[in-house]
Amino acid sequence: MSAGVVFHVWILLQSLGATIDGAAFEQIRRSAEPLSGLSTFLEKYVGECNDALGPNCRSRSMDFRSKTNGRRYYLVINEEAVNMLSPGRYNAARDDFEIKITPFFGAGSYAVTQGAPKRTDSQGHPLMPLIVAHAKLSNRWTPERFARMFSSQELRVEVVFTPKGPWILPRKGGGKIYGVNAQVQAINVVVSRSGESLVIWAAK
Numbered sequence: 001m002s003a004g005v006v007f008h009v010w011i012l013l014q015s016l017g018a019t020i021d022g023a024a025f026e027q028i029r030r031s032a033e034p035l036s037g038l039s040t041f042l043e044k045y046v047g048e049c050n051d052a053l054g055p056n057c058r059s060r061s062m063d064f065r066s067k068t069n070g071r072r073y074y075l076v077i078n079e080e081a082v083n084m085l086s087p088g089r090y091n092a093a094r095d096d097f098e099i100k101i102t103p104f105f106g107a108g109s110y111a112v113t114q115g116a117p118k119r120t121d122s123q124g125h126p127l128m129p130l131i132v133a134h135a136k137l138s139n140r141w142t143p144e145r146f147a148r149m150f151s152s153q154e155l156r157v158e159v160v161f162t163p164k165g166p167w168i169l170p171r172k173g174g175g176k177i178y179g180v181n182a183q184v185q186a187i188n189v190v191v192s193r194s195g196e197s198l199v200i201w202a203a204k
Contacts, residue, residue: 019133020186020202025158028186028202032072032160039107041073046110046166046178068163072185075112077105077157079192085155087147088132097146099199101131103184105159112159116167116181124172126179131187135199149191155198158188 035041045068047061077084084105088098103114117126137146149155161182169177186202 017131017201017203020200022197025186025188025200028160029074032074034074038075042107042110042180045163045180048178070162072160072162075105075159079153079156082155082157085150087150090143095137097135097137099133099135099189101133101187102128103131104128110179112161112180112182114184117169120169126169126177131201133199133201154192156190156192158190160185
């Protein structure tokens with residue numbers, strides 16, 4: 001999530017998917033329209049309207065959704081905004097490292113999510129699924145070096161998704177929480193300096 005997002009995400013369960021190669025991701029990416037600004041997209045799509053925004057706010061939002069639902073979009077999340085990733089367990093026998101991905105891609109006060117959260121925890125945080133991908137270590141990386149990349153802002157995330165509709169949850173203490181329910185087709189976790197993919201996950 002970016003610093004501007006006003007609510008947190010907590011892990012509930014695992015989301016199914018598979019690891020794919022770079023060529024397969026590139027094919028998916030080429031089928032998607034690149035997004036230059038996620039915050040603008042989310043604000044237009046969610047359409048959280050009030051009197052100050054004028055009487056046509058809802059109709060503009062509904063029109064925008066009708067044009068975008070079902071279309072694929074390609075999003076790049078830069079290093080300073082990547083906080084939906086965390087390292088998991090390392091399996092020495094397989095030289096395999098888990099990468100945990102919370103499918104919550106935020107900007108401003110809203111986010112694109114994998115599916116729509118159904119409920120919140122006791123503190124009012126939306127409960128979200130967890131994606132677990134598996135990466136093979138490069139010969140030049142130790143498990144310690146691999147894990148350190150997650151805390152030192154060395155990674156960016158590329159996402160291909162299709163919006164399906166808005167979601168709304170009641171906020172603890174009053175008000176509502178808004179987001180975009182999407183089908184996430186693929187996620188590419190990239191080492192920023194080298195451009196090398198750590199892992200590419202795709203929905204089954």
